[in-house]
Amino acid sequence: MGRPRGFDEDEVVRAAVTLFGRQSFAGTSVDDLVSHLGVHRGSLYKTFGSKRGLYLAALRQHVDRDVTVAAEVFAAANDVDEAVRRITVAGPDLGLLLLALVERAPVDPEVAAETTRALARLRDARAELDRALGLLLRTRATGPAPEFVGE
Structure with a gap:
């Protein structure tokens, strides 16, 4: 009988969402994952198969959780600027x-399939999705626009 898993897979995947979301797939090494997630290299490979396997699990969880919440924010907002402001803040x-x-x-x-699923979910919530994504990308690259700060 195998040893019981010494970590919560959902928590590890959630932490991987954050790490990949900050550093990208290419910018995240297996050593980064091991040290940031607190999972032994062997356990990581046994559970997820590879760095890519963990990345796909993280992306799926991100779409199911975060993108779903973002779609709800987009749907509830009066306009794209308000939606982006809420997401940014x-x-x-x-x-x-x-x-x-x-x-x-x-x-x-x-x-590509997961990002297509995410975009469809967001587009269903907000027709002006392309503008919203552009604003989110700009905000990520440069920080919030002055009108977003402190609101």
Whole structure:
């Protein structure tokens, strides 16, 4: 009989969402994952198969949780600017989705499928999604616009 898992898989995947969302897939090494997540290398490989396996699990969880919350924020907002302001100030952080769209979706069909699912979920909530994503990308790169600060 195998030894029981010494970590909560959901918590590890959630922490991976944050790490990949800050550093990207390419910018995150297995050593980064091991040290940040507190999981032994062997356990990481046994549970997720590879760095990519963990990345896909993190992206799926991100779409199911964070993107769903963002879609609710978009749907409840009066306009795109208000939606982006709410997301920027209070979250959820969509960093993993934004990075996945530009880094991995063009070269990985499974990532492309997940980002397509995420965009469909967001587009159902807000028709002006392209403008909203552009504003979120700009905010991520430069910080909140002055009118967002302190609101």
